[in-house]
Amino acid sequence: RMLLLLDGLNEMPAQDYSGRVADLEALFGRFRKAPAVVTCRTLDYKGEPKLEKLRIKPLDMDRQRAYLHRYLGEHAGDGLFWQLAGADVADLWQTWAAAGGAWEEFCFAEKMPAAVYGRTSGHQDRVWARLRSGALPPLLALGANPLMLFMLVRTYRSEKGVIPQNRGRLFADFVDSLLAGERKRCGEDRWPGAEVLVAGLAELAYAMQHAGERGTAVPWQWAMEKLADFGCAPEQMLHLCAGATLLDVSGEQVRFFHQLIQEYFAALAWQQRFCD
Secondary structure, three states, rough: OOEEEEEEEHHHOOHHHHHHHHHHHHHHHHOOOEEEEEEEHHHHHOOOOOOHHHHHHEEEEEEEHHHHHHHHHHHHHHHHHHHHHHHHHHHHHHHHHHHOHHHHHHHHOOOOHHHHHHHHHHHHHHHHHHHHHHOOHHHHHHHHHHHHHHHOOOOOOHHHOOOOOOOOHHHHHHHHHHHHHHHHHHHHOOOOOHHHHHHHHHHHHHHHHHHHHHHOOOHHHHHOOOOOOOOHHHHHHHHHHHHOOOOEEEOEEEEEEEEEHHHHHHHHHHHHHOOO
């Protein structure tokens, strides 16, 4: 039996998705007995083929480390992983390993082994409690998305083994790369310009930061109003920014893909106001 691995909707201009779905269904009809897998961003499913849907879960700490080992090798992979995890988590792991604790327990145990607990400090116990609650350090939380983890790898390699301490520089590189990819998918005739999208996202983030408790997720219409004056239709701007994995647009809610990305764009808005 033959396995058809079909991966490519992400590279197509948005207006071509429906035609590509028809092509896929024709291919399925031709090879009726062949198992098939189609990978795609959630945003791309417009008139989707009749296939069972699976949503990929965020990468946990163990899977991120395994990915980095396979991509970079064990030594370099650990070099990046512990930079993402931060000093507190790295210190906890050193204490854990010295007490004979296993990596699998470190990632998945519900209770700290007694031998480890006898050696940890109160601060390390609190670090452990945060990990068990799902509160990963900020850069590991960002790396839970495979695309973002790949971009962290790329930055690590280009910076010769160091993730920039200047988070503004790190996220500026991310944003440039993500928008460049979306420009390629979008096509020049529909692309309003990266500057337009960045200006709109900065204003949206700034407004969300001032929106109090609801500032991490806002109604679609509220976001549309904030994006009304940037020379690009708000609907198109939301679609393109979601396609670039900068915004999560689901149902009637709009949020930034990660709080760090929202804070980066809000900082751009602050900078613009101070410069003016």
